[in-house]
Amino acid sequence: MTAHTWRNWSGTATAHPSRIARPRDEGEVVDLVRAAVAAGSTIRAVGAGHSFTPAAATEGTLVHLDALDRLEHVGPPAADGSRLVTVGAGIRLHALCRVLADHGLALENMGDIDRQSLAGAISTGTHGTGARLGGLATQVHGMRVVTADARVHDVGPDSPDGGADLFELARLSLGTAGILTAITLRCVPAFTLTAAEAPLPLPHVLESLVDLAVADHFEFYWFPGTDVALTKTNTRDGAAPPLPPLRRFLHDEALANGVFEVTNRIATAVPGLTPHLNRLAARALGARTYTAASHEVFTSPRRVRFAEMEYALPAEALVDALGEVDTWLRRSRENVPFPIEVRFAAADRVWLSTAYGRPTAYVAVHQYHRLPYARYFRAVEAIMRGYDGRPHWGKLHRRRAADLAPAYPRFADAAAARGRVDPSGVFANSYVDQVLGAHTEPTPAR
Numbered sequence: 080m081t082a083h084t085w086r087n088w089s090g091t092a093t094a095h096p097s098r099i100a101r102p103r104d105e106g107e108v109v110d111l112v113r114a115a116v117a118a119g120s121t122i123r124a125v126g127a128g129h130s131f132t133p134a135a136a137t138e139g140t141l142v143h144l145d146a147l148d149r150l151e152h153v154g155p156p157a158a159d160g161s162r163l164v165t166v167g168a169g170i171r172l173h174a175l176c177r178v179l180a181d182h183g184l185a186l187e188n189m190g191d192i193d194r195q196s197l198a199g200a201i202s203t204g205t206h207g208t209g210a211r212l213g214g215l216a217t218q219v220h221g222m223r224v225v226t227a228d229a230r231v232h233d234v235g236p237d238s239p240d241g242g243a244d245l246f247e248l249a250r251l252s253l254g255t256a257g258i259l260t261a262i263t264l265r266c267v268p269a270f271t272l273t274a275a276e277a278p279l280p281l282p283h284v285l286e287s288l289v290d291l292a293v294a295d296h297f298e299f300y301w302f303p304g305t306d307v308a309l310t311k312t313n314t315r316d317g318a319a320p321p322l323p324p325l326r327r328f329l330h331d332e333a334l335a336n337g338v339f340e341v342t343n344r345i346a347t348a349v350p351g352l353t354p355h356l357n358r359l360a361a362r363a364l365g366a367r368t369y370t371a372a373s374h375e376v377f378t379s380p381r382r383v384r385f386a387e388m389e390y391a392l393p394a395e396a397l398v399d400a401l402g403e404v405d406t407w408l409r410r411s412r413e414n415v416p417f418p419i420e421v422r423f424a425a426a427d428r429v430w431l432s433t434a435y436g437r438p439t440a441y442v443a444v445h446q447y448h449r450l451p452y453a454r455y456f457r458a459v460e461a462i463m464r465g466y467d468g469r470p471h472w473g474k475l476h477r478r479r480a481a482d483l484a485p486a487y488p489r490f491a492d493a494a495a496a497r498g499r500v501d502p503s504g505v506f507a508n509s510y511v512d513q514v515l516g517a518h519t520e521p522t523p524a525r
Contacts (some may be wrong), residue, residue: 085141087128088194090448091386091475094136101143105223105231105260108142112258113229115140116505123508124258126199127171129192130473131387133510134203134253144169144198147260150178160268163220168198168259176374184266188212188296189377198259203473204251204433206441207377208298208422210394216251216429221263224249224256227501231260241499247489248496251431253472253511255497272296272313272376277366284308285398292394292423296377300418301401303408304354307361309418313377319370336382338363343383343447346416353416360418385417388456389443389471390463391433394423397440403462404442413455417445430489433469443474472514480516 085094097120102108115122121139128135135141147167154163162184166175173193179185188207195205206214221235224245234246249256272295284291284299291297296313342360346353392400401421408415420443424434433439444459446452456475463470469486470476484490494516501507507517 083141085125085128085136087130087133087135089131089384089386091131092128092133092136094133094138094141096137096139096141098140099143100140101146103146105147105225108144108147108225108258108260109229109231111140111142112225112227112505116227116229116503119503121505121507122258123506124198124254126169126196127194129195130199130203131475132473133508134473135199136510137508142258144196144258144260148174151261152263153182153184161265163263164266165221165261165263166197168196168222168262170197171195172197172200173374173378179266180269180372180374183269185269185373186215186264187218187267188215189374190215191377191379192381193374193378197262201250201262202252202254202259204431204471205473206422206424206434207296208424208441209296210292210423210438211295211425213425213427213434214429214432216432217427218264218266219250219262220265222246222249222259223261224259226257227503227505232257235263241496244492244496245500247430248493248500251429251472252493252497253515255506255511255515256500257506270315270373271370272315272373273319273368273370274376275312275314275319275366275368276310278307278309278362281306281308284310285401288397298420298422300420302357302361302418303405303413303415305358305361307358309361315373319368321369321371336380340383343416344449346414347447347449350414353414356416357418360416384448385445386448386452386456386475387443387445388452388459388475389420389441390460390468390476391424391439391441391471392463392466392468394438394440396466397421397442400442400462400466400468403465404444404459407458407462411454411458413458414450415444415455416447416450419444430493431472431487433471435487435489441471442468443471478514480512480514483514484516 083096121137123137124142125135148170149167151165190205190207223233234242294312295315299308299310301308342356422441424439426437427434
């Protein structure tokens with residue numbers, strides 16, 4: 080064990096790197112990679128630690144990219160008003176949103192947490208919701224990456240001499256292509272969202288998904304043991320009044336975080352109360368409608384710690400899969416005071432995207448960090464696998480490369496590209512070898 084200890088946000092992963100480095104610029108990243116290769120060691124980049132897996136863990140050098148956070152370039156507007164924006168890969172999403180807003184721009188879609196680094200969010204497949212929109216990696220149009228040859232490669236989808244393959248791998252590869260130092264995003268003109276949040280009967284939501292999910296951004300939360308879903312429908316450029324600051328604080332901080340922490344502690348101490356607490360929570364937040372800047376609506380503070388597993392399903396399998404989860408929860412009487420979250424995404428062509436090639440519904444299950452999660456997650460995972468589910472790369476699961484390969488039509492291409500750019504595994508760790516295949520394993524056949 081070394082003198083250094085790293086833990087992720089949820090407490091589900093710990094590592095003891097031999098060195099922790101905080102490079103001040105791209106040149107220092109190159110030097111760190113060169114030193115790791117010369118020493119026969121490993122090197123991994125880490126962001127905010129919001130992945131629930133040990134994706135960033137290493138016994139070698141752990142690299143924080145926080146200093147690589149500057150705006151580098153804003154390109155001219157395209158016909159649709161979008162612009163290509165290049166920023167340092169270590170910038171946190173909340174800081175990126177402020178920088179973009181200063182230039183009249185925004186991300187097309189976001190997840191519901193903005194604490195992650197841009198590089199970390201892209202590399203693990205972070206996504207938001209919107210049946211016509213892809214995840215964050217689909218917004219990436221170029222990047223600079225330091226590979227195992229200790230060189231900086233500036234790559235995009237049309238790069239020659241293997242650069243396009245490096246680009247496809249690097250924009251969602253769990254950091255196995257190298258260390259990202261800068262990322263070019265397609266950003267859209269700044270826009271507002273009108274958020275309409277309301278509890279609705281779960282059977283009505285499931286019966287009406289075809290109509291509900293066509294909204295710009297639709298998701299819902301379902302508390303186990305109840306028949307109520309808290310729905311969130313976000314529509315672009317609506318005209319509702321803004322939410323008063325006091326009401327937003329009461330909803331997002333006092334209820335969604337403060338009171339929710341208390342109810343989870345009660346459920347931990349007195350499991351028999353959980354069904355009653357879930358029914359209360361399903362109705363406590365109530366309905367509200369307001370308009371705000373897109374990034375203020377997409378994201379919410381998350382201060383109650385939890386473990387999470389998320390599966391991407393073919394959208395048409397969602398209702399049947401949720402029915403099986405409900406049946407298991409009722410039969411097992413598992414103590415689950417956290418809601419199940421359901422979101423949607425368009426099919427995309429990112430090699431290792433969980434939405435590759437198919438319209439997707441995401442089912443995320445959570446468990447309070449003081450409660451056991453293994454049995455619950457195993458049961459849900461078994462159900463999701465029965466519907467050809469793909470696990471989120473940055474969230475807990477028990478899958479291996481051998482059974483993940485058939486789920487991804489471009490898995491073999493990603494493995495081949497990884498072998499070319501990092502033949503000795505300088506950017507590997509046990510988790511990426513588990514899910515993407517160790518360098519000693521044969522490349523899965525297409």
